Amino acid sequence: MRRGTFREGTVDYAAVGATHAPDLMQYPPERSLPAEESWRIGSGEDRFRTAGDALLSWTAQRAAGLSLEDVRPAAGPSYAGVSFDAEGNAVAPGKHEQEQRFDAEGTPYAGAGMTLRVHGRVKGLLSVDAELRVIAVTEQPRRIGFVLGTVGDSVVSGEESFDLEWREDNDEVWFTVRAFDAPVAMLYRTIPALVKARRKELFARYLRAISPLYATPI
Numbered sequence: 001m002r003r004g005t006f007r008e009g010t011v012d013y014a015a016v017g018a019t020h021a022p023d024l025m026q027y028p029p030e031r032s033l034p035a036e037e038s039w040r041i042g043s044g045e046d047r048f049r050t051a052g053d054a055l056l057s058w059t060a061q062r063a064a065g066l067s068l069e070d071v072r073p074a075a076g077p078s079y080a081g082v083s084f085d086a087e088g089n090a091v092a093p094g095k096h097e098q099e100q101r102f103d104a105e106g107t108p109y110a111g112a113g114m115t116l117r118v119h120g121r122v123k124g125l126l127s128v129d130a131e132l133r134v135i136a137v138t139e140q141p142r143r144i145g146f147v148l149g150t151v152g153d154s155v156v157s158g159e160e161s162f163d164l165e166w167r168e169d170n171d172e173v174w175f176t177v178r179a180f181d182a183p184v185a186m187l188y189r190t191i192p193a194l195v196k197a198r199r200k201e202l203f204a205r206y207l208r209a210i211s212p213l214y215a216t217p218i
Helices: 045-056 059-063 186-190 192-210
Strands: 001-006 033-043 066-074 115-119 130-140 143-152 158-168 172-183
Touching: 033 045, 033 192, 045 059, 045 130, 045 143, 045 158, 045 192, 059 066, 059 192, 115 186, 130 158, 158 192, 172 192, 186 192
Parallel strands: none
Antiparallel strands: 001 130, 033 172, 066 115, 115 130, 130 143, 143 158, 158 172
């Protein structure tokens, strides 16, 4: 089992961990637009492990048409033994060294404290350029995921969480993406509908990347 998080002061928003709050959709952070999608992507341990490996090696982002640059693991020992409580608050971290993994291109897997830049567009004109930090990583026997937060240079400020769950009651594997976005760029502040359009397209691309056979949406 591995869990990790990173300190709050490195991102450009206050509600760190709010994508894991159960009432995100009803009470999002101030001036933010919340979003959530969840798909069933199959069943069984093999499906869960395969999807988990794809998720942590940035398959969702790359298949969404985004390029990853300047990927930098956190300096020094990583944080472990951390999670978010039911209200989305971070629990105090512990420390120990974690083995760093790399994909076939040599890019590090998602790890707590990592920073990276992403570049891309959706719908031809909506920018996805941003500097991001991995706020938390979870690897448990039946749950795998991570949280990304904006550090700067983005048209929106906020957070995304990506979670895979292998359910004990019915053996199904579910992929859930949650986010909240506060408009930063003038265009997005003037036309909030563009924030929603940007997010809707990103979610569709993420989910298709992890579930190429188009699983059944909720």
